[in-house]
Amino acid sequence: MRLRAIGFVAACLAVAAMAPPVVAADGRAAASKSQRERDHEAYRLAGEARRLVEAKKPAEAVPLLEQAAALDPTPNSYAIHVNLGNVRAQLGEPDKAVDEYRIGLRFRPNDGPAMLYMAMAYQDAGKIPAAITWYEKALKASLPAASRERVTMALKLLKKSGGDLVQGDAAAPDYFAVVAEHPLSRWADSSLPIKVYIGPGGSVSGFRESYRQAFRDAMAAWMAASGGRLSWQEVEGKEGATLEVSWTSDPSLVAVNAGSMESGRTVVTTTKGASPTIKEASVTMCTVPLDGSRDPLSDESMMRTCLHEIGHALGLRGHSPNHRDVMFFMRTNACPLAPSARDTATLLKLYGDDPATTRPPEAAGPPN
Numbered sequence: 001m002r003l004r005a006i007g008f009v010a011a012c013l014a015v016a017a018m019a020p021p022v023v024a025a026d027g028r029a030a031a032s033k034s035q036r037e038r039d040h041e042a043y044r045l046a047g048e049a050r051r052l053v054e055a056k057k058p059a060e061a062v063p064l065l066e067q068a069a070a071l072d073p074t075p076n077s078y079a080i081h082v083n084l085g086n087v088r089a090q091l092g093e094p095d096k097a098v099d100e101y102r103i104g105l106r107f108r109p110n111d112g113p114a115m116l117y118m119a120m121a122y123q124d125a126g127k128i129p130a131a132i133t134w135y136e137k138a139l140k141a142s143l144p145a146a147s148r149e150r151v152t153m154a155l156k157l158l159k160k161s162g163g164d165l166v167q168g169d170a171a172a173p174d175y176f177a178v179v180a181e182h183p184l185s186r187w188a189d190s191s192l193p194i195k196v197y198i199g200p201g202g203s204v205s206g207f208r209e210s211y212r213q214a215f216r217d218a219m220a221a222w223m224a225a226s227g228g229r230l231s232w233q234e235v236e237g238k239e240g241a242t243l244e245v246s247w248t249s250d251p252s253l254v255a256v257n258a259g260s261m262e263s264g265r266t267v268v269t270t271t272k273g274a275s276p277t278i279k280e281a282s283v284t285m286c287t288v289p290l291d292g293s294r295d296p297l298s299d300e301s302m303m304r305t306c307l308h309e310i311g312h313a314l315g316l317r318g319h320s321p322n323h324r325d326v327m328f329f330m331r332t333n334a335c336p337l338a339p340s341a342r343d344t345a346t347l348l349k350l351y352g353d354d355p356a357t358t359r360p361p362e363a364a365g366p367p368n
Helices: 033-054 058-069 077-090 094-107 112-124 128-140 145-165 209-225 299-313 341-350
Strands: 194-198 232-234 243-248 264-270 278-286
Touching: 033 058, 033 077, 058 077, 077 094, 077 112, 094 112, 112 128, 112 145, 128 145, 194 209, 209 232, 209 299, 209 341, 264 299, 278 299
Parallel strands: 194 232, 194 243, 243 278
Antiparallel strands: 264 278
16 A cells, blocks of 8 residues: 555655745834844745755755754744755655654744644654644644645544554564465466556556556566566566556545555456465556546656556565555655565565465455
């Protein structure tokens, strides 16, 4: 499961407007010269950081925003800390983002957007109870109507799904125990290479051709993680394909159940018997956020979702409790763009010499 149900939460990099240094009504400086210089310097640094963020260089913006933050208090302290938090979140550092949002809220204690960003950061860190608390606080504050709708959806989904999904030991070397809670199955050597048909999506709203490449890259990443145990081959048509990929802009087609947070859906068909193997799989990828915002999905967002769904297609049912694994139950900025060490270890356990089947085989459906 990937968090695409609240697409606006995924990568909030908007830089809050920076206010110029405060000036009195008659034009005189409202502070001493030294303070006025600090205000100007913070404003300048924040402006440079904003340009770097807009140029998609967030890492380079961090030291500038830190320098600006060191000049607190200034008229822009709130915006500086909130934007430093946003950049930290974009870089996959949700805990550091939380620290910055807390400081920002000291300057504007009742600010709805900062509370919303705080909730997003906690969600990225996999700290669902804290995320729920801050989403609820954001709803009580001032938020645009569209944001309120999305926050309401986020709360509903997290309250319904979060507690059931976060299981297992996040610090263990793998999460095979979670996978083994489901009927185990894997691709047999005789079924290799996995023949993959990546369907066209030109008529699907939100689709970009780069998404097909993202799926190819994600397949290659998992094959590398398998250490040569698995292989794949792209085929030009559905006939003969054992893994079929399709695209949709209809969120209902990827929802496993009412209120699902899925942005992709994988259905696996297995053989019968004591040690079932995977016969075929189909993956449906949603090209738009599930909240109806129709915001475009970045290639990185699609890559993370492809990695997650392919993990299911390879037999990794269930979800990791660690937000730095691609099989974490929601997509976050902290999720890597390649299988983590824990993802790899879990896959290798599944494809070891004799994976134990803990339950009788069943008709396979969504890995949920």
